[in-house]
Amino acid sequence: MPNHTPECYLLTGGAGYIGSHSTLALMQAGHQVLVLDNLCNSSPISLDRLGQLAGRAPLFVQGDVRDAALLEQVFASHRISAVLHFAGLKAVGESVQQPLAYFDNNVAGTISLCKAMAQAGVFKLVFSSSATVYGEPETMPIHESTPTGRPTNPYGRSKLMAEEVLRDLAASDPRWRVAVLRYFNPVGAHESGLIGEDPHGIPNNLLPYIAQVAGGKLAELAVFGNDYPTPDGTGVRDYIHVQDLAQGHLKALQALQTRTGLNVWNLGTGQGYSVLEMLRAFEAASGRQIPYRIAPRRPGDIARCWADASKAKIELGWQCKLGLAEMMRDAWRWQVQSPNGYA
Ligand code: NAD
Numbered sequence: 009m010p011n012h013t014p015e016c017y018l019l020t021g022g023a024g025y026i027g028s029h030s031t032l033a034l035m036q037a038g039h040q041v042l043v044l045d046n047l048c049n050s051s052p053i054s055l056d057r058l059g060q061l062a063g064r065a066p067l068f069v070q071g072d073v074r075d076a077a078l079l080e081q082v083f084a085s086h087r088i089s090a091v092l093h094f095a096g097l098k099a100v101g102e103s104v105q106q107p108l109a110y111f112d113n114n115v116a117g118t119i120s121l122c123k124a125m126a127q128a129g130v131f132k133l134v135f136s137s138s139a140t141v142y143g144e145p146e147t148m149p150i151h152e153s154t155p156t157g158r159p160t161n162p163y164g165r166s167k168l169m170a171e172e173v174l175r176d177l178a179a180s181d182p183r184w185r186v187a188v189l190r191y192f193n194p195v196g197a198h199e200s201g202l203i204g205e206d207p208h209g210i211p212n213n214l215l216p217y218i219a220q221v222a223g224g225k226l227a228e229l230a231v232f233g234n235d236y237p238t239p240d241g242t243g244v245r246d247y248i249h250v251q252d253l254a255q256g257h258l259k260a261l262q263a264l265q266t267r268t269g270l271n272v273w274n275l276g277t278g279q280g281y282s283v284l285e286m287l288r289a290f291e292a293a294s295g296r297q298i299p300y301r302i303a304p305r306r307p308g309d310i311a312r313c314w315a316d317a318s319k320a321k322i323e324l325g326w327q328c329k330l331g332l333a334e335m336m337r338d339a340w341r342w343q344v345q346s347p348n349g350y351a
């Protein structure tokens with residue numbers, strides 16, 4: 009029987025931090041979106057908020073990407089033109105404690121999804137990878153041709169393994185069109201303050217931690233090391249506004265209309281900032297003083313990491329529009345409006 013439902017994009021993990029901002033960007037560009045999420049690290053309230061922002065909520069199926077029967081049903085009942093695969097686990101420390109959970113979700117989950125896609129004849133895939141696959145490169149900035157290194161933890165290795173699965177898959181069948189997007193450090197929130205990052209428990213990442221110190225939920229920031237070979241001794245990263253990141257997904261989808269095989273793009277600003285620069289910028293945006301102390305280096309951390317973002321600029325026509333001030337402004341607005349996330 010022909011399927012007359014409108015074409016849509018399937019976003020696995022579309023209720024999560026980056027997925028929700030990308031869902032909104034796609035809906036605002038006029039596309040239909042179907043979110044598949046097991047809500048293991050997100051809240052259905054994010055989907056209600058998307059409804060508020062976009063004027064209509066995305067279609068939603070609660071379920072797991074490793075559930076083959078469910079995937080078969082999802083592909084059979086919707087006309088899916090491409091898949092954006094955000095679903096996965098992302099906590100580095102947890103991945104050291106529970107490596108099997110990470111390989112199962114991030115690697116087996118990707119395999120399960122690709123099998124269902126091939127069965128349904130859907131061959132366009134955008135995959136959420138990470139700059140962590142480069143390990144600790146000797147030179148900066150990091151270009152896509154920089155060799156992938158040895159990630160320092162099971163989370164990073166699971167992302168690299170999933171990339172390798174996709175590379176072999178794309179080489180095996182010319183119908184596949186895959187975009188591997190290597191995100192640098194996503195921060196910030198939608199400017200409405202209605203959707204944002206909702207870490208469970210004490211945040212591991214710098215920006216949510218700083219925001220909670222500024223908001224009075226945490227006492228002080230521990231700066232992990234001030235003896236790195238960087239201008240002020242603290243770690244340098246390429247922070248990218250989540251709204252710019254979301255736009256990068258739209259551009260990658262457009263590129264897959266004409267590009268075949270596996271394509272890798274860094275999504276970063278090309279600019280690195282140190283921990284202390286981030287702290288000062290957040291103080292300026294929030295008008296709050298942020299107490300901090302210097303603590304020992306965090307095991308597994310690298311000194312510096314920033315992107316050469318020129319490949320995405322040339323090939324996707326994409327570049328970041330939002331700077332540090334907007335990242336901080338929007339992270340602070342989200343913190344003030346939703347001090348307990350979606351809870
Ligand atoms: P997130 O945890 O907010 O979102 C992931 C979503 O996937 C959540 O809604 C979760 O409930 C869902 N999910 C997890 N496992 C699932 C499964 N098996 N089936 C269905 N749904 C499942 O994380 P995020 O920050 O939005 O990250 C999205 C993707 O980007 C992840 O793959 C992550 O590894 C990658 N990434 C994130 C960052 C970052 O700093 N946030 C950096 C680089 C790469």
Ligand code: UD1
Nearest residue numbers: 100138140193212213214217230231232243245283308309
């Ligand atoms: C971490 C992960 C990386 C993941 C990325 C997602 C590690 C080792 N790496 O990267 O795999 O893809 O998150 O964004 O965890 N910092 C502090 N105090 C804090 C928190 C962080 O000083 O309380 C410093 C860190 O030492 C680092 C910088 O802030 O220099 C950024 O840290 P974070 O936000 O955790 O990101 P990454 O370490 O780059």
